[in-house]
Amino acid sequence: MKSYKEMTKEELQTLKREMETQFEEAKAKGLKLDMSRGKPTPAQLDMGMGIMDTLNSTSVLETEAGMDCRNYGIMDGIPEAKKLMGDVIGVPADNVMVLGNASLPIMYDTISRSVTHGVLGSTPWCKLDEVKFLCPVPGYDRHFAITEHFGITMINIPMSESGPDMDMVEKYVQEDASVKGIWCVPKYSNPQGYTYSAETVKRFAALKPAADDFRIYWDNAYAVHDLYDDRTDALLDILEACEKAGNPDMVFEFCSTSKISFAGAGIAAVAASEANMDWFKKSMTIQTIGYDKINQLRHVKYFKDVNGIHEQMKKHAAFMRPKFEAVEHVLEKELGGLDIGEWTKPNGGYFISFDALEGCAKGIVAKCKEAGVVLTGAGATFPYGKDPEDRNIRIAPSYPTPEEMSEATNLFVLCVKLVSAEKLLGC
Amino acid sequence: MKSYKEMTKEELQTLKREMETQFEEAKAKGLKLDMSRGKPTPAQLDMGMGIMDTLNSTSVLETEAGMDCRNYGIMDGIPEAKKLMGDVIGVPADNVMVLGNASLPIMYDTISRSVTHGVLGSTPWCKLDEVKFLCPVPGYDRHFAITEHFGITMINIPMSESGPDMDMVEKYVQEDASVKGIWCVPKYSNPQGYTYSAETVKRFAALKPAADDFRIYWDNAYAVHDLYDDRTDALLDILEACEKAGNPDMVFEFCSTSKISFAGAGIAAVAASEANMDWFKKSMTIQTIGYDKINQLRHVKYFKDVNGIHEQMKKHAAFMRPKFEAVEHVLEKELGGLDIGEWTKPNGGYFISFDALEGCAKGIVAKCKEAGVVLTGAGATFPYGKDPEDRNIRIAPSYPTPEEMSEATNLFVLCVKLVSAEKLLGC
Numbered sequence: 001m002k003s004y005k006e007m008t009k010e011e012l013q014t015l016k017r018e019m020e021t022q023f024e025e026a027k028a029k030g031l032k033l034d035m036s037r038g039k040p041t042p043a044q045l046d047m048g049m050g051i052m053d054t055l056n057s058t059s060v061l062e063t064e065a066g067m068d069c070r071n072y073g074i075m076d077g078i079p080e081a082k083k084l085m086g087d088v089i090g091v092p093a094d095n096v097m098v099l100g101n102a103s104l105p106i107m108y109d110t111i112s113r114s115v116t117h118g119v120l121g122s123t124p125w126c127k128l129d130e131v132k133f134l135c136p137v138p139g140y141d142r143h144f145a146i147t148e149h150f151g152i153t154m155i156n157i158p159m160s161e162s163g164p165d166m167d168m169v170e171k172y173v174q175e176d177a178s179v180k181g182i183w184c185v186p187k188y189s190n191p192q193g194y195t196y197s198a199e200t201v202k203r204f205a206a207l208k209p210a211a212d213d214f215r216i217y218w219d220n221a222y223a224v225h226d227l228y229d230d231r232t233d234a235l236l237d238i239l240e241a242c243e244k245a246g247n248p249d250m251v252f253e254f255c256s257t258s259k260i261s262f263a264g265a266g267i268a269a270v271a272a273s274e275a276n277m278d279w280f281k282k283s284m285t286i287q288t289i290g291y292d293k294i295n296q297l298r299h300v301k302y303f304k305d306v307n308g309i310h311e312q313m314k315k316h317a318a319f320m321r322p323k324f325e326a327v328e329h330v331l332e333k334e335l336g337g338l339d340i341g342e343w344t345k346p347n348g349g350y351f352i353s354f355d356a357l358e359g360c361a362k363g364i365v366a367k368c369k370e371a372g373v374v375l376t377g378a379g380a381t382f383p384y385g386k387d388p389e390d391r392n393i394r395i396a397p398s399y400p401t402p403e404e405m406s407e408a409t410n411l412f413v414l415c416v417k418l419v420s421a422e423k424l425l426g427c
Numbered sequence: 428m429k430s431y432k433e434m435t436k437e438e439l440q441t442l443k444r445e446m447e448t449q450f451e452e453a454k455a456k457g458l459k460l461d462m463s464r465g466k467p468t469p470a471q472l473d474m475g476m477g478i479m480d481t482l483n484s485t486s487v488l489e490t491e492a493g494m495d496c497r498n499y500g501i502m503d504g505i506p507e508a509k510k511l512m513g514d515v516i517g518v519p520a521d522n523v524m525v526l527g528n529a530s531l532p533i534m535y536d537t538i539s540r541s542v543t544h545g546v547l548g549s550t551p552w553c554k555l556d557e558v559k560f561l562c563p564v565p566g567y568d569r570h571f572a573i574t575e576h577f578g579i580t581m582i583n584i585p586m587s588e589s590g591p592d593m594d595m596v597e598k599y600v601q602e603d604a605s606v607k608g609i610w611c612v613p614k615y616s617n618p619q620g621y622t623y624s625a626e627t628v629k630r631f632a633a634l635k636p637a638a639d640d641f642r643i644y645w646d647n648a649y650a651v652h653d654l655y656d657d658r659t660d661a662l663l664d665i666l667e668a669c670e671k672a673g674n675p676d677m678v679f680e681f682c683s684t685s686k687i688s689f690a691g692a693g694i695a696a697v698a699a700s701e702a703n704m705d706w707f708k709k710s711m712t713i714q715t716i717g718y719d720k721i722n723q724l725r726h727v728k729y730f731k732d733v734n735g736i737h738e739q740m741k742k743h744a745a746f747m748r749p750k751f752e753a754v755e756h757v758l759e760k761e762l763g764g765l766d767i768g769e770w771t772k773p774n775g776g777y778f779i780s781f782d783a784l785e786g787c788a789k790g791i792v793a794k795c796k797e798a799g800v801v802l803t804g805a806g807a808t809f810p811y812g813k814d815p816e817d818r819n820i821r822i823a824p825s826y827p828t829p830e831e832m833s834e835a836t837n838l839f840v841l842c843v844k845l846v847s848a849e850k851l852l853g854c
Contacts, residue, residue, distance in 0.1 A: 037499070045497040049484040056483070057476040070472040070689040072464070100527060101719040108714040115543050116553065116577060126543065126553040142713075149713045150543060262497040265721040286576045287535040289569075292528040292719065294692040 003339035004420055012421050019418040023371065026411050031372035033408040038190070038350035038396045040263050047315050048261045054301040061294060069293035075284055076277070077269070081296035085269035087306035089223050089255050090237045096271045097280065100291045103256040103268040107217060108146050110252060110270075113283050114180070114213070115150050120249065120279045122213035125150075125180065134172055134182035136164040138353060138381030138392040140190040143183040143219065147383075154383035157182070159192060163200035170207065177210040181217055187235040188222035191381055191394035192353040193346020195233035205241035207250065216242075216251040222349040223255055224306075224313045227321050231347045239271060248273040257299060259350065260309055260316075267299050323397035323405045327352055330409035340420035343395075352395040353381075360419045361390045367415035373408045430766035431847055439848050446845040450798065453838050458799035460835040465617070465777035465823045467690050474742050475688045481728040488721060496720035502711055503704070504696070508723035512696035514733035516650050516682050517664045523698045524707065527718045530683040530695040534644060535573050537679060537697075540710050541607070541640070542577050547676065547706045549640035552577075552607065561599055561609035563591040565780060565808030565819045567617040570610040570646065574810075581810035584609070586616065590623035593630045604637040608644055614662040615649035618808055618821035619780040620773020622660035632668035634677065643669075645680040649776040651733075651740045652686060654748050658774045666698060675700040684726060686777065687736055687743075694726050750824035753832040754779055761840035767847035770822075779822040780808075787846045788817045794842035800835045 004012065055061065061069045063078045076082075077098025086096040099106055115131075118124040125131045132153045135144060139159075147154055155172065157164045163186070172179050184204075186196040196204075204216060218238050226232045242250050249272075257266035270280065303309050328345055331354075335341050343354045356364055361378035368375050376394040379385040395412075397405050431439065482488065488496045490505045503509075504525025513523040526533055542558075545551040552558045559580045562571060566586075574581055582599065584591045590613070599606050611631075613623040623631075631643055645665050653659045669678050676699075684693035697707070730736050755772055758781075762768050770781045783791055788805035795802050803821040806812040822839075824832050 039499055042495055042498075045495070048497075052482055052484045052486065052488075055479055057479045059479065061479075068469055068472070070475075070691055071469075072466055072685075072690045074691075102715060102717075105715045112539055112543060116539060124553070126551070142716075145713050149710065258499075262721065263499045264497055264501075264717050265719045283576060286569075286572050288529060288532045290529075290691050292692045292722065294689065295719065295722070 001337040003337060004424055005339045009425065012425050016418065016421040016425065019414060019421060022414055023367070023418055026414060027371040029372075031407065031411060033372065033400050033404050034374045035396050035400060035405070035408055036374045036376045037399070038259070039399050040259065041399055044316060044319055044398070045262060047319070048312065051261055051298060051302040055294065055298050061297060063297070069297045072289045074293055075288060075290045076281065077291070078293050078296050078300070080300045081267060082269070084300055084303060084306065084309070085255060085267070086271065088309060089220050089253060089271060091239050091253065091271040095239060095273065095277070096269050097277060098267055098269045098291070098296055100268055101265055101295070102258055103219065103221065103254040103270075104142060106268055106270050107143070107219065107254055109287070110217075110280075111146055111150055111152075117283060119213035119215065120275060125152075128178070130178050132176065132179045134164075134169060134179060135383045136182070136184065136189075137383070138191055138387070138394070139183060140185055140219070141376075141380045143217070144383045147183070152180075155179075156383060156388070159189065159194065161194050163194065163196035166200055166203045170203065173207050173209050173214060175210060179209075180211055180213055181215050183217050183219070185219050185221060186238070187220060187233060188225055188346055188349025190221070190349065191351040191392075192344045193349045193351060194344070195235055198236045201236035201238055201241050202245075204238065205245040205247060205250075207247065209250065214250065218251050218253040220253055220255045221259070224309055225259060225316070225350070226313065226348040227317050227324060228347055233347050239273070243273070249275050252276065260312060261299060261302075265295065267296050320398060322402040323400070324352065326402040326405040327395060327397050327409045330406055330413060334410070334413035335416060338417070341416050350396060350398055352397065354393040354395055355391045356393065356416060357420050357423055358389045358391055360416075360423050361387060361393050363419040363422070364412070364415045365393060367419060368412055371411055371415070373411050375412070428764040430764060431851055432766045434851075436852065439852050443845065443848040443852065446841060446848060449841055450794070450845055453841060454798040456799075458834065458838060460799065460827050460831050461801045462823050462827060462832070462835055463801045463803045464826070465686070466826050467686065468826055471743060471746055471825070472689060474746070475739065478688055478725060478729040482721065482725050488724060490724070496724045499716045501720055502715060502717045503708065504718065505720050505723050505727070507727045508694060509696070511727055511730060511733065511736070512682060512694070513698065515736060516647050516680060516698060518666050518680065518698040522666060522700065522704070523696050524704060525694055525696045525718070525723055527695055528692055528722070529685055530646065530648065530681040530697075531569060533695055533697050534570070534646065534681055536714075537644075537707075538573055538577055538579075544710060546640035546642065547702060552579075555605070557605050559603065559606045561591075561596060561606060562810045563609070563611065563616075564810070565618055565814070565821070566610060567612055567646070568803075568807045570644070571810045574610070579607075582606075583810060583815070586619060586621060588621050590621065590627035593627055597630065597634065600634050600636050600641060602637060606636070607638055607640055608642050610644050610646070612646050612648060613665070614647055614660060615652055615773055615776025617648070617776065618778040618819075619771045620776045620778060621771070622662055625663045628663035628665055628668055629672075631665065632672040632674060632677075634674065636677065641677065643678040645678050647680055647682045648686070650682055651736055652743070652777070653740065653775040654744050654751060655774055660774050666700070670700070676702050679703065687739060688726060688729075692722065694723050747825060749829040750827070750832045751779065753829040754822060754824050754836045757833055757836035757840060761837070762843060765844070768843050777823060777825055779824065781820040781822055782818045783820060783843060784847050784850055785816045785818055787843070787850050788814060788820050790846040790849070791839070791842045792820060794846060795839055798838055798842070800838050802839070
């Protein structure tokens with residue numbers, strides 16, 4: 001196929017007219033599809049329904065050590081849940097706390113606690129003139145929403161296939177004491193599906209922060225979310241890497257079963273050094289008497305161990321793969337060689353990242369919406385919702401069926417062509 | 428019996444020697460009893476085991492309106508859980524949000540949010556030189572721990588049978604703009620078991636706070652926790668009272684099923700005006716995608732409606748009553764007429780409050796501990812753990828059996844007599 005950039009004005013105008021006709025036809029179909037959020041389908045959730053049978057009124061709701069899961073206490077999670085979640089992210093159970101039903105509140109609470117109380121004895125961030133966070137972009141909108149909510153200045157760090165631009169990260173972290181953290185989705189990143197290379201992880205671990213209270217926020221949300229048996233990414237254990245590098249306290253790692261068991265009723269964990277966990281507990285003991293240990297026990301009894309989780313994830317992969325393949329197939333077929341877009345081909349996770357021509361993302365998303373296909377808002381993958389080049393669009397294939405994904409992506413590529421032609425024509 | 432205060436020095440010394448002998452005998456028994464916390468027993472928790480059978484893998488995990496409880500979303504709770512919890516505290520479902528597994532984190536988060544973001548547009552408390560809370564005393568230690576954690580200055584307000592000293596409350600709230608809140612357990616108060624009178628509730632509702640962001644923290648933890656069928660306290664609806672008085676936004680009401688279903692795996696709610704709920708949601712939408720809706724559904728399916736909860740509470744009452752009666756019987760029999768202690772005879776709740784002679788509480792608690800009976804630490808019922816008169820001791824009868832409660836209380840009264848005799852002798 002001929003690149004749009006090599007076309008004459010006349011060729012582009014002819015194309016644009018054709019696309020406009022096709023767009024009106026597509027619009028007339030009255031599509032109603034949502035590829036905006038990484039939300040599981042009911043069919044995917046059905047795969048975990050066995051979890052509802054693991055406990056009943058005849059069950060002994062006790063941990064192996066005999067602690068009553070129905071009662072108060074055990075603030076930081078039952079031991080067997082610590083083991084399970086530790087194994088998911090490859091961290092010893094001793095470094096894990098299992099808390100509520102999702103990891104987002106753990107991250108929010110961690111930032112909130114730093115704002116009001118500082119980190120391990122540092123000045124509370126609310127007493128500082130400015131606090132900055134590094135934000136690899138494109139990234140996860142809910143991360144950026146937390147730091148924005150607390151008035152933290154966010155700095156964009158470009159991402160590549162091997163992770164964030166580590167030259168920039170090192171410069172900021174090591175020279176600016178107001179830089180207190182960095183948001184990372186290190187495996188099957190949201191939205192690209194990139195996994196940080198071993199080199200990147202090691203450079204993270206070797207950082208020499210200007211601020212004592214600088215922390216890496218390592219959101220390992222997709223630790224076991226492979227899509228293929230034969231194409232899986234591996235991620236180095238950051239806690240171990242930090243410890244080896246003499247920086248044991250520099251990282252908080254988060255994970256959950258939201259996209260393993262139930263999106264609304266999973267269990268979530270944080271992993272950290274002993275000193276960091278003590279710091280967590282100091283305010284947790286004021287905030288709560290304990291999280292829902294029965295749901296922790298329910299998860300442990302259902303999955304038994306990390307192999308049970310891997311089995312579950314194989315079923316999810318078989319279900320998700322055709323959706324990803326449907327998107328990739330249409331993108332390749334319709335946009336391959338046109339030079340009007342680039343996209344990622346992840347080995348796991350929940351998203352595909354699409355980069356349009358500069359200045360086209362908002363237009364494409366608006367066009368799709370006009371014809372009934374909802375995408376994540378353009379800009380959402382950047383701090384403050386502002387994509388400086390207006391290029392990035394996050395595609396979330398998890399909710400529609402593979403057929404719907406084909407249909408939605410066909411509309412999407414049509415909109416990409418139309419908006420790109422307009423752009424190149426200077427309309 | 429003869430009052431200790433009317434005894435001669437010689438009589439007291441004789442008594443003291445007798446008590447010392449008895450204490451050594453009691454100590455030799457090697458008791459190991461805990462009446463320190465309001466913790467349910469396994470047998471009490473067994474009464475709620477039916478809840479574990481209400482949902483299984485064949486259940487449709489949807490709300491009546493067809494929302495999938497397994498998935499993301501519905502941040503503020505499923506509608507039927509709002510109705511259930513609203514009925515527990517007598518508030519319309521529209522004013523209720525059902526969140527996580529306990530009310531303590533909701534209270535903590537509310538304070539934390541006020542510290543970092545202010546209340547409904549007010550100055551964030553972290554930007555103020557001083558923030559004060561009124562603390563009816565004796566009161567709940569975990570309340571005081573939250574305000575202490577955030578560096579909020581706590582002011583003691585004396586309690587009587589009808590509630591806090593409202594003259595003092597009015598004076599502070601209406602004259603001092605740095606007073607931002609008051610902790611209340613309005614029904615079967617912790618630790619006295621007092622219920623605020625209608626007059627008290629009306630005076631609360633009619634407050635004209637100097638600070639726009641003053642809020643009443645109304646922890647209605649024991650709303651349905653009657654001990655007797657024929658002796659129940661009634662509490663006026665504070666939300667309605669505030670609205671009538673033109674102060675709809677002045678109150679946050681909290682409740683949970685921690686002491687109805689499972690102490691570690693219940694559901695919790697906050698009730699407030701629409702404006703206050705919007706303020707909650709503004710940061711909740713950053714903090715979470717939603718709480719555990721399956722557990723909300725489980726509770727709704729099990730209890731069906733508030734009558735189901737009342738039925739459950741009748742079973743709890745039958746179980747708890749003998750424990751309270753055991754304590755009251757021993758106290759009356761052994762201390763009646765001696766003028767060395769006063770105690771409450773609550774109609775509900777989880778505690779009995781005991782006031783010793785001035786300067787004796789710490790000594791009594793220490794003596795009890797020496798002989799194997801653990802009580803809530805003396806002072807714990809006051810801000811900063813400091814009982815200015817060293818008089819108050821909280822007795823929590825929920826965990827031991829009635830026989831153990833008798834035994835523990837027999838030791839307790841012995842320690843009260845001994846420490847009081849020493850005090851009166853000026854030892």
